[in-house]
Amino acid sequence: MEPTQLTKTQVKKTTITGAEALVRALIAEKVDTIFGYPGGAIMPVYDALYYYEKELKHIMTRHEQGATHAAQGYARISGKVGVCLATSGPGATNLITGLADAQLDSTAIVCITGQVSSKMIGTDAFQETDIVSISMPVTKWNIQITKAKDIPAAIAKAFYIAKSGKPGPVLIDITKDAQFETFEFTYEPCHHIRSYVPNPQIDSKAIELAARVIDSAKKPLIVFGHGILLADARKEFQAFVEKTGIPAAWTIMGLSALNTDHPLNIGMLGMHGNYAPNIMTNECDVLIAVGMRFDDRVTGDVSRYAKQAKIIHLEIDPAEINKNVTVDVAVLGNCKESLDQLTKAITPKEYPDWLHRAKELITTENEMVIKDELFPPENDKITMGEVIRRISDISKGAAIIVTDVGQHQMIAQRYYNFRQWKSNVTSGGLGTMGFALPAAIGAKFGAPHRQVIAVIGDGGFQMTIQELGTLFQTRVDVKILILNNEFLGMVRQWQDLFFEKRYSSVDMVNPDFQIIAKGYGITAEKVTEREDLESAIHRFLSHDGSFLLEVLVGKENNIFPMIPTGASVSEIRLE
Amino acid sequence: MEQFTISIYTENMIGLLHRVTTIFTRRHINIESITASESEVSGIHRYTVVITEEEVNVKNVVKQIEKQIEIFKAFYHRNEDIVYQEMALYKMPTNILSQTREVEQIVRKHHARLLAVEPEFTIIEKTGFKEETQDLFEQLKPHGILEFVRSGRISISKRMKEFQDYYSEVEKASRL
Numbered sequence: 001m002e003p004t005q006l007t008k009t010q011v012k013k014t015t016i017t018g019a020e021a022l023v024r025a026l027i028a029e030k031v032d033t034i035f036g037y038p039g040g041a042i043m044p045v046y047d048a049l050y051y052y053e054k055e056l057k058h059i060m061t062r063h064e065q066g067a068t069h070a071a072q073g074y075a076r077i078s079g080k081v082g083v084c085l086a087t088s089g090p091g092a093t094n095l096i097t098g099l100a101d102a103q104l105d106s107t108a109i110v111c112i113t114g115q116v117s118s119k120m121i122g123t124d125a126f127q128e129t130d131i132v133s134i135s136m137p138v139t140k141w142n143i144q145i146t147k148a149k150d151i152p153a154a155i156a157k158a159f160y161i162a163k164s165g166k167p168g169p170v171l172i173d174i175t176k177d178a179q180f181e182t183f184e185f186t187y188e189p190c191h192h193i194r195s196y197v198p199n200p201q202i203d204s205k206a207i208e209l210a211a212r213v214i215d216s217a218k219k220p221l222i223v224f225g226h227g228i229l230l231a232d233a234r235k236e237f238q239a240f241v242e243k244t245g246i247p248a249a250w251t252i253m254g255l256s257a258l259n260t261d262h263p264l265n266i267g268m269l270g271m272h273g274n275y276a277p278n279i280m281t282n283e284c285d286v287l288i289a290v291g292m293r294f295d296d297r298v299t300g301d302v303s304r305y306a307k308q309a310k311i312i313h314l315e316i317d318p319a320e321i322n323k324n325v326t327v328d329v330a331v332l333g334n335c336k337e338s339l340d341q342l343t344k345a346i347t348p349k350e351y352p353d354w355l356h357r358a359k360e361l362i363t364t365e366n367e368m369v370i371k372d373e374l375f376p377p378e379n380d381k382i383t384m385g386e387v388i389r390r391i392s393d394i395s396k397g398a399a400i401i402v403t404d405v406g407q408h409q410m411i412a413q414r415y416y417n418f419r420q421w422k423s424n425v426t427s428g429g430l431g432t433m434g435f436a437l438p439a440a441i442g443a444k445f446g447a448p449h450r451q452v453i454a455v456i457g458d459g460g461f462q463m464t465i466q467e468l469g470t471l472f473q474t475r476v477d478v479k480i481l482i483l484n485n486e487f488l489g490m491v492r493q494w495q496d497l498f499f500e501k502r503y504s505s506v507d508m509v510n511p512d513f514q515i516i517a518k519g520y521g522i523t524a525e526k527v528t529e530r531e532d533l534e535s536a537i538h539r540f541l542s543h544d545g546s547f548l549l550e551v552l553v554g555k556e557n558n559i560f561p562m563i564p565t566g567a568s569v570s571e572i573r574l575e
Numbered sequence: 576m577e578q579f580t581i582s583i584y585t586e587n588m589i590g591l592l593h594r595v596t597t598i599f600t601r602r603h604i605n606i607e608s609i610t611a612s613e614s615e616v617s618g619i620h621r622y623t624v625v626i627t628e629e630e631v632n633v634k635n636v637v638k639q640i641e642k643q644i645e646i647f648k649a650f651y652h653r654n655e656d657i658v659y660q661e662m663a664l665y666k667m668p669t670n671i672l673s674q675t676r677e678v679e680q681i682v683r684k685h686h687a688r689l690l691a692v693e694p695e696f697t698i699i700e701k702t703g704f705k706e707e708t709q710d711l712f713e714q715l716k717p718h719g720i721l722e723f724v725r726s727g728r729i730s731i732s733k734r735m736k737e738f739q740d741y742y743s744e745v746e747k748a749s750r751l
């Protein structure tokens with residue numbers, strides 16, 4: 001087929017193919033980077049991309065799952081929509097994990113898949129899968145396009161839906177004949193869909209009521225989540241916390257919305273969170289939840305969660321109100337606005353006794369958990385915590401930390417001192433092993449001038465290890481820290497605590513990660529002894545380009561505190 | 576657990592019904608009946624879904640349904656808050672009707688009607704509550720039913736202009 005596209009130097013035609021229309025629509029949406037992998041049913045789009053190389057950079061990952069996580073990392077850090085491209089059939093089904101992850105973690109990504117020709121649909125054609133049905137439960141919206149003329153409007157709608165309201169993943173499946181078909185191209189961005197209300201009006205009565213409840217509180221607690229980062233409400237949230245003087249605790253998705261060392265930041269909520277916020281959840285008299293959704297990893301046994309407290313919920317999604325936890329005051333709306341209004345409506349107060357209680361609990365955790373993690377006995381193996389804390393200190397808490405899933409994830413979030421807004425990228429809701437490496441690559445593209453550190457376990461690293469190839473080819477600078485405990489650590493910990501140490505299929509016989517990294521042209525080092533750690537971390541962080549640092553850590557260290565499944569937040573265990 | 580009828584106002588779009596049914600499937604809620612048709616507003620469709628559930632769960636399901644992009648609004652109702660009906664069709668051999676007067680009497684007593692009379696078979700139609708169409712079924716059964724089918728529930732709320740109040744807001748917003 002003759003390409004109908006024109007090079008940049010020529011006047012742009014308006015009668016173009018669906019494939020070119022897609023590319024021009026993406027450019028109209030100010031997309032400059034996309035992640036993907038080619039194949040038969042998407043080839044017309046790749047052909048169109050060839051002509052738009054300068055405007056639209058395509059990053060070829062080594063697996064479509066990697067493309068979705070890269071798009072997620074990109075979206076989470078840049079605040080823009082992440083875009084993925086894949087072919088039909090296996091290419092499309094490889095997107096599912098990333099879509100599900102983005103759905104649970106409210107990440108704005110648009111995935112475009114090729115589909116067999118419309119005439120072939122339903123015939124079990126080569127590489128035909130019904131990706132629209134398959135992806136339905138893991139997308140905020142999806143659609144199949146069979147006519148070129150429908151492409152611009154679908155793209156416009158996709159971007160609007162992905163980023164508005166509670167963000168989420170969108171999939172557009174485009175048949176190959178629609179990609180080839182020519183039509184008269186025009187582009188109109190979407191700003192409104194009549195059946196969709198992304199930003200509920202804030203009810204001033206709810207604000208007033210919330211303010212009155214907060215003003216009457218003696219032991220209030222703020223719990224905050226991803227919503228603050230998504231709403232870009234850094235200033236509004238900090239102002240709210242500082243004016244109220246109320247201690248605040250974060251879900252892992254809310255991490256880095258308030259500096260870790262902010263005097264009112266009392267730490268992490270939930271299963272492996274800090275002692276103080278979990279205990280205080282069941283002691284407070286008013287719980288102010290901002291942009292979080294009471295996930296079971298945060299609440300523990302929900303029937304014993306903050307029962308004594310009046311609960312105020314600032315939330316953009318009406319479906320989250322009273323879903324897991326019944327609340328007393330619901331403030332629907334974008335928290336950037338509701339926080340601002342609420343801050344104006346409250347009277348500043350001080351809670352010395354309550355903050356003293358926090359200090360007491362923090363001291364307890366310091367004594368019983370943190371001291372040993374950060375300053376282990378000389379002859380013990382290196383702990384994950386000391387590695388993370390050194391990296392935190394040397395990088396001054398300014399890096400973007402992208403974590404995989406497992407013990408290292410919890411440790412990274414507990415012990416890195418985040419001092420910069422929007423610096424934590426993790427797979428929270430889905431807990432996707434293999435997330436970190438591709439997401440870190442995406443994050444680097446989303447913030448080229450920031451340092452990006454991926455923290456990964458020896459297990460999860462091998463789930464998307466092929467993305468080292470993407471690093472190699474793109475030459476972007478991502479630091480990879482492998483915390484190697486030669487186990488599927490988190491699962492081993494559960495077997496240790498709840499299955500009487502029956503270690504079933506958690507023992508990892510690992511390859512030589514340094515040789516693998518070197519095969520991809522990536523500098524690598526392995527540290528096994530504490531005395532070598534400090535200098536290795538310096539080399540790791542100051543190296544010009546990607547660097548893989550593997551640290552051999554204690555094999556059977558457990559992460560504490562811990563709220564066992566089914567227990568209440570107040571039953572959090574310190575050992 | 577109680578029976579609830581959910582009325583869902585939607586754009587007319589391929590795949591949307593699937594999106595809605597997965598919301599029930601995922602929560603292991605059995606759909607007792609479902610119907611779909613155009614509503615009083617041209618271009619806007621209405622699904623009627625009947626389920627038996629706890630009200631708290633129904634509330635959450637309704638919000639999840641409304642969360643779907645092309646859904647305008649979903650309402651849930653108790654049976655006393657709606658007027659509802661189902662339709663049933665019964666196919667019987669015509670010779671039974673001509674041989675005995677009993678079937679004809681049953682049809683009259685139940686306020687059913689003969690929809691079609693063909694040389695070989697006759698179709699009887701009955702609109703009513705499920706118990707009523709079932710009752711007619713039981714009575715006709717001994718005389719030989721060849722085929723039986725019952726529609727899903729259709730229902731109308733007793734509130735005046737339930738959707739239209741909402742829709743006028745939507746139209747206003749669309750004009751902005």
Ligand SMILES: Cc1ncc(C[n+]2csc(CCOP(=O)(O)OP(=O)(O)O)c2C)c(N)n1
Nearest residue numbers: 406407408431433457458459460488489490
């Ligand atoms: C794709 C996927 N499969 C399985 C799991 C279950 N899982 C959770 S944590 C974990 C162990 C992770 O081991 P590793 O990557 O070595 O990290 P560690 O816990 O040792 O730090 C497993 C298997 C998961 N979260 N994701």
